[in-house]
Amino acid sequence: MGCCSVTPITTGIDEVGPDEIELLEIDGAGVWTLGESKLQVSTRSEAEEAPPPPRCPSVRHLKQEVSDPVSSRESTQKRNSQVVLWGWTKGELHQRLYTHPVRDWEGRAPHSYGDIIYSSLVSLHNSYTKVMSERYLVLFSFHLLILALDNSNHDFIYEGILPLSAIEVRVISQQGSTAPHMFEISGPMVDSKIFICANAADRKCWIENMEDRRYKSLRQQISPSHSALSYLLPCDESWKREELKRYLMRSPIWQWEGTPIQHMGQPLYLSLVNVSNLQTRESQERLLVLFPSDLLILSVDSQRVHVKYEGRLARKSISALERSALPGRLEFELTGDLMEPLLVSCTYPEDYQSWIFQLQQPEKVPHTIPNHTPPPLIPKKRRS
Incomplete structure (x- = not known):
């Protein structure tokens, strides 16, 4: 069993409610905790059978996995050991976010936002120019972090972090089996953004986790004892x-x-x-x-x-x-x-x-052209 602190210094602006404390205490249930300093990486030989489709580490599955903690821990390690970017696994990327500086970062340190619930590589779709660019999304307990990529230097570039309670999430459906797997985030204080996932399973994970965390974030704000x-x-x-x-x-x-x-x-x-x-x-x-x-x-x-x-x-x-x-x-x-x-x-x-x-503003002086009398003309001197 792990432990967590609910003081405003360690958890930052959004405090952790009773339900969140219960989730953080469950080790190996799909939530990458700060206490994990090193992740075990499992390897598969080519002769082994292909692994089943990845299961979305949704919060709603946690209670089911608690009944079998051994298989749950193995499932979590398999998900975090898949190489997703720059030859690094998802678990290594999570640890890098906590321990390495992010270019152009603003505000509190990443670890102050709590545990990483989910993350993946997506494409940001510009509805005006139709241009797509890579982004790495990171879902914390109550915030969504958007990172741009510098692939040449293997660096993350900070683009913003949004409170889940201030955004809406919806699936964008298109006809045809080859249509992109898109979802949109919007809100009164943020510009609408459309993200394209690699597959339907990844999009499902984002929708389920963000809706679940957004509901908990809104419910958590009801209690004044948890307001920073x-x-x-x-x-x-x-x-x-x-x-x-x-x-x-x-x-x-x-x-x-x-x-x-x-x-x-x-x-x-x-x-x-x-x-x-x-x-x-x-x-x-x-x-x-x-x-x-x-x-x-x-x-x-x-x-x-x-x-x-x-x-x-x-x-x-x-x-x-x-x-x-x-x-x-x-x-x-x-x-x-x-x-x-x-x-x-x-x-x-x-x-x-x-x-x-x-x-304080200086007194406004009307901009008028002064009526000055022109200087008198001086007659030219005559030569003698």
Whole structure:
């Protein structure tokens, strides 16, 4: 029996619920665990019979395999010992992801996302150019990692990691037995992507595992005790602010509208504030996130579990006017051409000073041509 930790430091943003703890404790049941430092590789001679079709290591099969742990462990080793890329087996690729740096990687280390549930080589289909390119997909407990390939240097290139709770998965069916085995992922915060699998069995594994993990991810969010958001709010320290930026870029935001958050650039600053309308004086807690071109306004529920989209303002169209810099009344007025003035109250002087610095705009001076009187003409001197 293995063990796992449910502290926010070791498991990252998405905590592990009771059902996930039970799965992680089952050794050799199709889940590649962090405790495996070396995988046994079994070889077959050419004289042996051809192996049966690979069985999808779906989570729904775990309880069936527990009854026979010996055969289950052998089945897992056979699946992980098949060479899939660059002469490496799937198990070796998993270990490489945990121990070697990935080019252009952003955010938390790969091992902080937990165990690898499934992975395979697929083709990414561009619906506009009709061009296909290789990708390696890696399914963690609650996230899908997309990697591009540098075949000349045998390197992975980071392209993004998506929370399963923020995407939808569907099979793309086409007529004909020779049609590609495709599935699509989409969501309000991600661009639609179509992947082509090598065979029907591989596509079935992806659909079953992603749907199962997505269901567990959504169910897990119901329990506030497993939300890392509560550890990051209030974001009164620099490390909390940095972690919260990464959390917002990778976690679902309820009722999101418009351009995906990943296309807004990198967050420059954020903090929790109280916002009130100058007419009604009704105060509401809001999370302000400043991007290069926009000010994003979010709300957080009272249990610190979910983030909700409230709106965004073009940065060039708003300005901050100082109202009070006294302790306990760190307030500024947020104004704009297409909005009603809002009174923003900060808790910490650092937040107040940062927002004033970032949002203050110089007074607009009308661009008019000054009416200067032309200089007098100087007569030419005559030669004597």
